[in-house]
Structures are given as C-alpha cells and as structure tokens.
Amino acid sequence: xxxxxxxxxxxxxxxxxxxxxxxxxxxxxxxxxxxxxxxxxxxxxxxxxxxxxxxxxxxxxxxxxxxxxxxxxxxxxxxxxxxxxxxxxxxxxxxxxxxxxxxxxxxxxxxxxxxxxxxxxxxxxxxxxxxxxxxxxxxxxxxxxxxxxxxxxxxxxxxxxxxxxxxxxxxxxxxxxxxxxxxxxxxxxxxxxxxxxxxxxxxxxxxxxxxxxxxxxxxxxxxxxxxxxxxxxxxxxxxxxxxxxxxxxxxxxxxxxxxxxxxxxxxxxxxxxxxxxxxxxxxxxxxxxxxxxxxxxxxxxxxxxxxxxxxxxxxxxxxxxxxxxxxxxxxxxxxxxxxxxxxxxxxxxxxxxxxxxxxxxxxxxxxxxxxxxxxxxxxxxxxxxxxxxxxxxxxxxxxxxxxxxxxxxxxxxxxxxxxxxxxxxxxxxxxxxxxxxxx
Numbered sequence: 001x002x003x004x005x006x007x008x009x010x011x012x013x014x015x016x017x018x019x020x021x022x023x024x025x026x027x028x029x030x031x032x033x034x035x036x037x038x039x040x041x042x043x044x045x046x047x048x049x050x051x052x053x054x055x056x057x058x059x060x061x062x063x064x065x066x067x068x069x070x071x072x073x074x075x076x077x078x079x080x081x082x083x084x085x086x087x088x089x090x091x092x093x094x095x096x097x098x099x100x101x102x103x104x105x106x107x108x109x110x111x112x113x114x115x116x117x118x119x120x121x122x123x124x125x126x127x128x129x130x131x132x133x134x135x136x137x138x139x140x141x142x143x144x145x146x147x148x149x150x151x152x153x154x155x156x157x158x159x160x161x162x163x164x165x166x167x168x169x170x171x172x173x174x175x176x177x178x179x180x181x182x183x184x185x186x187x188x189x190x191x192x193x194x195x196x197x198x199x200x201x202x203x204x205x206x207x208x209x210x211x212x213x214x215x216x217x218x219x220x221x222x223x224x225x226x227x228x229x230x231x232x233x234x235x236x237x238x239x240x241x242x243x244x245x246x247x248x249x250x251x252x253x254x255x256x257x258x259x260x261x262x263x264x265x266x267x268x269x270x271x272x273x274x275x276x277x278x279x280x281x282x283x284x285x286x287x288x289x290x291x292x293x294x295x296x297x298x299x300x301x302x303x304x305x306x307x308x309x310x311x312x313x314x315x316x317x318x319x320x321x322x323x324x325x326x327x328x329x330x331x332x333x334x335x336x337x338x339x340x341x342x343x344x345x346x347x348x349x350x351x352x353x354x355x356x357x358x359x360x361x362x363x364x365x366x367x368x369x370x371x372x373x374x375x376x377x378x379x380x381x382x383x384x385x386x387x388x389x390x391x392x393x394x395x396x397x398x399x400x401x402x403x404x405x406x407x408x409x410x411x412x413x414x415x416x417x418x419x420x421x422x423x424x425x426x427x428x429x430x431x432x433x434x435x436x437x438x439x
Contacts, residue, residue: 046130050337052344055083056111057092063357067348078340080109089113089214093403100125100332108335109345112155114146114326115396115406121149122400126330127338129153133346142393143366147328149398155328156349157366162389163222163322164382166277166285166295169309171200180311182319184251187284188260194283204262206255207273208286212414215269217396217406218323219286220413222313224248225394226320231409231434232397238434240427247316249427252417266418278302286313288325289386290362310382312389324393326366364390401437408433 054068065082072079083106085092093116099107100123112120120126134156136144147155167180175194181187191205209215221231229244239245255261262276270287277285278295280303285291292310295302312319329349331341347353354365358376364386370376371387399405412430415421421429 046127046331046338046342048337049078049340051079051081052108052335052337052341053081053083053106054109054111054344054348055085055096055107057085057089058087059361061357061361061363063359063361063363066360067353067357070353071344071347075340078337078344080344083107096120097125100334103334105332105334105336107332108337108341109348110330110332111158111327112330114143114155114324114328115402117147117155117328117330118149118398119400119402120330121152121154124333126154127333129156129331129345130342133342134349135351138351138369139366140368140387140390142324142390142395143326143328146324146326146395155330156345158327158329158349159354159361159363160366160390161288161325161364162386162393163218163286163313163320164289164310164386164389165313166287166291166308166310168194168283168304168307170307171197171283174199180309181314182312183316184314187314191260191283200283203280204265204276204282205260206284206286207261207265207268207276207282208252209268209270209273210252210261210265210414210417211267211269212410213269214406214410216413217409218325220249220252220409221323221394221396222286222320223251225323226313226315227251228316230394232399232438236397236399236438238431238438240434241431245427246423249413249416249423251316252413253423256417257419277308278304280304289364289380289382292380292382293362310385312385312392319388319392322389322393324390324395326364399438404437405434408437 056064059065068080068082085095093113096107096110110126112126131153133153134144139157140160143157143160147153147157171194172180172190174197175190177190177193181190187206194200195203195205208219210219224231224240224245225248227244227248229242229248230239231245233239256263256266262281268276273285273287274291274294276282295308296305298305313322314320329345331338331345335341351367354367355370357363358365358370368387371383377383397405408430412421412426412433416423416426
C-alpha cells in the first residue's frame with residue numbers, strides 16, 4: 001500500500017510538471033490543434049507489455065479501484081496505477097489535452113467524457129481501436145455511437161447516463177391522474193389539476209437545469225430533439241435554423257413565461273433541482289438517475305421518500321429524447337506498453353467487470369442485459385425506464401471544437417429563456433456562430 005501511494009504521488013508530481021511545461025508551450029493551455037508529428041503515429045500498433053497508468057476523474061464509490069486491484073493481482077508484471085484527475089470536467093480535459101500536446105507517455109488509458117471523442121480523435125490524441133475491443137452487439141447502441149468518430153471506434157463504452165423525469169406519484173393519484181404524462185401538453189394539464197390541490201400549495205410544476213452551463217446545452221438539446229429537430233446533422237452541419245429547433249426552444253422559453261417553471265430555476269444545475277424536488281417544491285423534475293438514492297432516503301432528509309416515481313422526459317408528440325451522458329475508455333498513442341493498455345481496456349469495460357462494479361457504484365452500465373437483470377432491478381427499480389431513455393438517447397453535437405460550440409449554444413439559449421432575445425433572433429445568431437465554428 002505504501003508503494004502504491006508513493007507511485008501515485010510521483011505521478012501527480014510528474015503530471016503537475018507536465019502541466020507547467022504544456023502551459024509554457026501553449027500559452028493559455030486551451031489550444032486544440034493536433035500535436036506536431038501526430039500523423040506519424042502508427043494507429044494500429046498495440047505493442048509492448050508492462051506497467052501502465054489509468055487516468056480518470058475520482059470514483060468515490062471505490063468500484064473502479066476494485067477492478068484495478070483484480071487486474072493487478074492477476075498481472076503482477078503489468079500493474080495498473082490509478083492517476084486521479086480533478087473533479088471539474090473542464091480541468092480534467094485541460095490536463096488530458098496538455099499531456100497529449102507534449103506527447104507525454106505519462107497517461108496510458110484515458111477515461112473520456114463522451115463529448116470529447118470527436119476532439120481527441122480528430123487531433124490524434126487517442127488511437128483507433130480494433131473492432132474486437134468491445135462486444136458491440138451487447139451494448140446499448142447509443143453508447144457505441146458516442147465512442148465512434150467518422151465510422152471508426154476510438155473508445156470502449158465504460159458507463160452511461162440518460163435523462164429521467166421524476167414525478168410526485170402521490171399527487172398524481174390525489175388529482176385522479178392514472179398515468180404520468182408523456183408530452184409537454186399532458187404535463188401542463190396535469191400540473192393545472194395538481195396545483196389546485198390544497199397539499200400542492202406553493203409548489204411549482206417543473207424544472208430542469210437552465211443555468212448558463214453545460215447543463216443548459218443538455219436541456220436545450222433534449223428540447224430540440226424532443227420536438228423532432230437536431231442541433232447539428234450527421235455531417236456536423238448546424239441545423240438550429242429550423243421550425244423544429246424553434247419549437248424546442250419555445251418549450252423552455254414558454255415554461256418561464258407561463259410560470260410553469262419556478263423563476264429561480266434559471267439558476268438551477270443538477271443539485272439545485274434535486275434539493276427543490278426533495279424538499280417538496282416541484283411536481284416534476286428532469287434530472288439524472290443518480291438522484292434516486294438521495295430522494296429515497298428514509299433518514300428524514302427527503303420529504304418525498306415513497307411519494308415519487310420515474311418516467312421518461314416529455315416530448316411534443318410522445319416521450320422525449322434524452323441527451324446521452326457517460327464515459328468511454330481510450331488509449332493514448334504516446335503511451336508505452338500499448339498491448340497491456342488494450343488488454344486492460346477490454347478487461348475493465350467487460351460485462352463481467354461492469355456487473356461487479358454495480359455492487360458499489362450507481363453509474364449505469366452500457367450492457368442492456370444488466371438493465372433487465374432481476375437482481376439489478378431489485379436494487380434499481382427505475383432501470384427499465386432508464387433503458388428506454390438510453391435506447392432513444394442522442395449524443396450532444398459530435399464536433400471537434402466542442403468547447404466553443406457548447407459556449408455558443410449556452411449563450412444564445414440563455415438569452416432566449418431570460419427574454420434578452422426572441423427565439424428567432426437567438427436561433428439565427430446560434431446558427432451563425434455554429435456555422436463559423438464548423439468551418
């Protein structure tokens with residue numbers, strides 16, 4: 001244990017040194033141009049065996065550490081050392097980019113947010129994977145698509161995430177509503193009935209996450225997709241100057257105008273929404289699966305324990321379309337011992353290891369069979385609903401300049417929902433910004 005701690009600290013020092021060097025080389029450290037000479041890397045060469053480093057955000061559950069320990073016990077000559085990145089996603093990406101820009105071999109197997117795939121693949125910061133790296137036919141299709149760039153697999157799906165709508169089942173029952181709404185209009189009608197009840201006094205109808213943050217990109221993308229539109233097409237061309245995109249954005253704009261959303265929801269991220277629903281202030285909430293545990297707590301911290309249920313997010317003509325979240329594992333072309341890295345990637349993302357990690361982690365697996373396993377569903381009764389959400393999910397824009405793209409989306413969507421711009425102007429300006437970035 002003392003040796004492992006020493007290795008971890010040494011790697012952190014090395015990583016910090018690399019960051020300083022990278023900042024010196026790149027100025028602001030935020031450039032996304034390919035490292036010079038990257039085209040010379042053999043993308044099909046997985047050679048070399050020996051110790052490697054697994055680089056990831058923190059895993060508070062300890063589940064990832066269990067998998068690493070199991071690998072290390074079976075492969076004493078090819079040990080994996082866990083290198084922990086900051087909790088902040090932007091800082092994670094920055095360190096990974098800086099490591100790639102100076103072509104350092106410090107990082108071997110990378111745990112990447114699904115929205116980074118296109119950027120890292122286009123810049124040759126990760127390697128194309130052999131087709132047998134994953135068992136694609138057993139995985140949720142959207143997770144494989146998110147790990148693919150230009151029809152080439154660059155990542156092995158690790159875990160996934162999809163949006164859900166939490167609702168007060170006790171209040172629906174009290175209002176005589178037999179089934180949860182599947183459309184925005186049905187939800188509005190249900191709220192009108194529920195908010196007239198004495199026990200719903202001072203409650204609001206619905207909230208998502210609308211602060212000017214990545215969460216707004218997610219909520220905007222879901223609203224557009226749920227209205228039948230897209231943000232960019234399959235070729236990466238912006239498509240927000242359409243009637244469908246306007247209808248989607250208007251769902252959010254009208255939600256605030258009509259008072260269906262509480263006014264302070266304009267500042268909501270995931271945590272603020274959780275607290276509002278958990279404290280009994282909302283009838284409906286769009287959020288992620290991880291809320292289930294805290295909402296179900298029976299220690300007095302949740303006012304809605306035993307009083308809520310889960311369904312798909314609403315759409316225009318039926319259930320809505322979730323934005324896909326999650327992570328994939330990829331391999332750095334600058335790493336040593338790539339044969340070991342590839343074998344570890346296959347081991348870590350296998351169905352067997354995914355099932356083992358479910359004992360400790362609330363992160364959703366990428367294997368469809370686990371969502372219907374009676375043992376799993378007994379602990380996570382919302383998994384069948386989540387599987388439906390994931391099967392209909394769409395990724396965020398698969399573009400190389402994702403950071404600038406999401407900033408443009410946030411700025412214009414926020415201007416519309418706060419009333420600073422009308423919907424047509426906001427979408428026209430968004431289209432112009434995204435078109436420039438796509439060049």
